[in-house]
Amino acid sequence: MGAPPEPEFAPSWGDLSTIASVKVRSGKKVPRSGIHLPEADDRCAQVMVQDYEAWGVNIGYNPSTMQRISTQATTWTLVSVSPTAPGMFPSDRMVLL
Numbered sequence: 001m002g003a004p005p006e007p008e009f010a011p012s013w014g015d016l017s018t019i020a021s022v023k024v025r026s027g028k029k030v031p032r033s034g035i036h037l038p039e040a041d042d043r044c045a046q047v048m049v050q051d052y053e054a055w056g057v058n059i060g061y062n063p064s065t066m067q068r069i070s071t072q073a074t075t076w077t078l079v080s081v082s083p084t085a086p087g088m089f090p091s092d093r094m095v096l097l
Contacts, residue, residue, distance in 0.1 A: 022078035024054045036076035048076065 018037060024030050033050040037043065038057035048054055054076055060069030 017080050019078045019080050024048075024076050026054050026056045026073040026076075028054055030054050030076075032078055035079040035081075037079055038074040038076050040072060040074045043074075045079065046076070 022032050024036070030036075030048045030050050030052055033048065035045050036048050036054075037045050040057045040059065042060050043057055046055075046057075056071035057074045057076075058068040058071055061067075062069050
């Protein structure tokens, strides 16, 4: 299975992109805090904290149990958010990851 295509972010999310140089494999220490996207099908972004271990990606959803179906090891890529994107952050509160 190859890497999934580059994600398409909703326009209302502002200026988002992945940072290809900031990747981490499940089980390794996260190099930089932020939102990370997994290279997996049926994926979901996760917030990860620098110097903590990156976990496996949650796969699928079982409506009967309201839980994930499984987890799997993956490579995570950091997502960049532009703080200057219109409407992203109030001007009196700047958030940088």
